[in-house]
Amino acid sequence: MLNSLSKGLGNLIRKLITGTTIDKVAVEETLRDMETILLQSDVDVNLTGELLANIRKKCLDEKIPPGLTLREHVLKVIYEELIRLLGEKPVGLLGKRKIMLVGLFGSGKTTTAGKLGKYFLKQGLKPVFIGLDYHRPAAADQIMQIGKQIGIPAYVEDNKDPYSTAKNALEKFAKNDVLIFDTAGRNALDIELADELKKLGEIIKPDEVVLVIPADLGKVAKQQSEEFHKLVGITGVIITKMDGTAKAGGALAATSTTGAKVKFIGVGEKIEDLELYDPTRFVSRLLGLGDLQTLLEKAKEVEIKKESVEKIAEGKFTLQDFYEQIEAMGKMGPLSQIANMIPGMGMMKLPEGMLEKQEGKLKSFKIIIQSMTKEEREYPEIINNKRIARIAKGSGRSEADVRELLTQYNQMKKLFKSMGGMKGLQRGALKNISKQFGFKF
Ligand SMILES: Nc1nc2c(ncn2[C@@H]2O[C@H](COP(=O)(O)OP(=O)(O)O)[C@@H](O)[C@H]2O)c(=O)[nH]1
Ligand SMILES: [Mg+2]
Structure with missing residues (x-):
């Protein structure tokens, strides 16, 4: 993206x-x-x-x-x-009950309705779709189908009247947590559309009016969101199709400055392709500075000591740390994914497939390290040929396996160290910068 x-x-x-x-x-x-x-x-x-x-x-x-x-x-x-x-702070839609999606033809309203439904469902809520698009033939079928696909009720009426549909839905779904109203679009925000949305707004009294806008509009997104805001009063924006355009930065910047905050971004056609928009994390990733906050949250989930994360980020870790990391990281997800979140890692050119290969070997490494003495784990440099032979025997692995572990460990160590030792940066300076940026250790 x-x-x-x-x-x-x-x-x-x-x-x-x-x-x-x-x-x-x-x-x-x-x-x-x-x-x-x-x-x-x-x-x-x-x-x-x-x-x-x-x-x-x-x-x-x-x-x-x-x-x-x-x-x-x-x-x-x-x-x-x-x-x-x-855009500064992330702003979601949780806690909002009546959400009305508005936007022009093909901007992605109905798709986004489906994505939001799935998002709320995952939060343990009971969402429902209300199809108010009787302007485009087959629009009613589309929302019904999406509802069926993800197991969320979808409501439309045969009389093709959006106003009575909205009124009846409010009664019918009085007990549901989130009502997602999918409105009709037009080719432009004309009087007819403005009138329809205004009337619907009076009936529904939505907690949120979310403008759905495609990223390929680029900077034109600003004008469109201002127009919609003037006519129907929007409270937020979802930018779709972030996956398919070089203009996404323009759309994001344009809408973020209108006062109506970007709440989510759509990053693909599939129902899961929706991300809560968090500008701080977004910019960190854009700049290749990593996403320390997410990394630390993940670490907390599996109860990795924060000192361990610090140690890795600074490149000073022993075989014992390595052992503990293998255990803990196994629970955090693929190494390659973790590495991307460490500040500076995005800037390193890693040997092709190195992290993935590493992953497959970690199990074997664990067994080998178990056969080492405490001293060997803390000071791997003392491991000579004689010790290698003993460790191999003890762990039931070949000497080549033990040597490979040592080589890989040294590579990892060098790699992490180089992040802090890059030209012009003192060791740990990246950590320091992260701190200045407000990431908490
Ligand atoms: N690549 C991509 N396509 C999207 C995204 N959101 C919607 N679409 C596609 O855009 C087209 C129009 O979407 P639709 O939801 O019917 O728009 P609506 O007229 O505003 O209801 C469909 O082909 C969707 O699959 C997105 O985030 N990424
Ligand atoms: Mg639609």
Whole structure:
């Protein structure tokens, strides 16, 4: 998702982190690169200009906060300004009972209704669909089918009257937790559509009026959301089709500045392809800074000590840690997925398939480490040929297996270490930056 934008910004950040010197000239160059990337992603010219002016002012005119280098400060400012551009805090729809979806033809309303239904169902709620689109033939069938597919009641009426359908549904589903009203679209927001939505709004009295808008509109999304807002009053936005366009950055930036917050993003045609939109995490991933917060939450789920996560992030871990990680990480998910969440990992070029291969061997490694003495686990460098022979015998593995474990361990260690030891960064500096960004350790 958002590939071009992510690649461009990721490269820019990498350049910033690994560059030998960072001075006024380097900052100006970064800003020029950033301008190109944002405009290519169809972010509005004025928005882009504003963003760059803010970054320039904060980086070059204002005093650098104590404890930060210019490099760290620039990173932090870019990160924070991008978050401001793309929306700040996450805002979901939980706790809202009557949700009315509005938007033009083909924007993805009905598909999104289905996705939301599934989302609420997963939260243990009882959602229901109300089909109010009698304008397009077969629209009623579409919502009925989606309902059947995921096991959620869908309600339409044969009389093809959206107003009576809405009225009756309110009575009929008085006990349901969430009512999702799927309205009809038009080719444009004309008087007829505005009138229909207004009337429906008066009947339904929705808690949320969510505009569904496709990402390929790019910066035009701003105008469309403003128009809808003026005529029917929207309380939020869902951007669909984020998976299929280079303009997604533009749509996201445009709608985030209208005051109506982006609540979810649609990232595919399937019913699961819906993500709660969290700008902070979104920007972290965009920049290749990883998603420490998610990583730590996952770690908490399986009760990994936070010191262990810290240790990994800093690249100082022993064979004993390695052993504990194998056990704990097994519960967290694939290594490759975990690695992507560690700040800086996204910037490393990992040997092809290394993490996946590692995964398959972890079991065998565990057995081998069990045959080691405490001293060997803490100071693997003392493991000589004689010890290797003994460990192999004890674990019932070949000497080659033991050597492979040591090689892999050293590779992992080097890899993690290099994240903290990259040019221009002191060990642990990335952790430090993450802290400045508000990720909690
Ligand atoms: N790739 C992709 N396609 C989507 C997404 N959301 C909806 N669509 C497709 O967009 C088309 C129109 O969707 P529909 O829900 O019928 O739009 P509506 O007219 O607003 O109700 C369908 O072909 C959907 O499969 C999305 O997030 N990604
Ligand atoms: Mg529809």
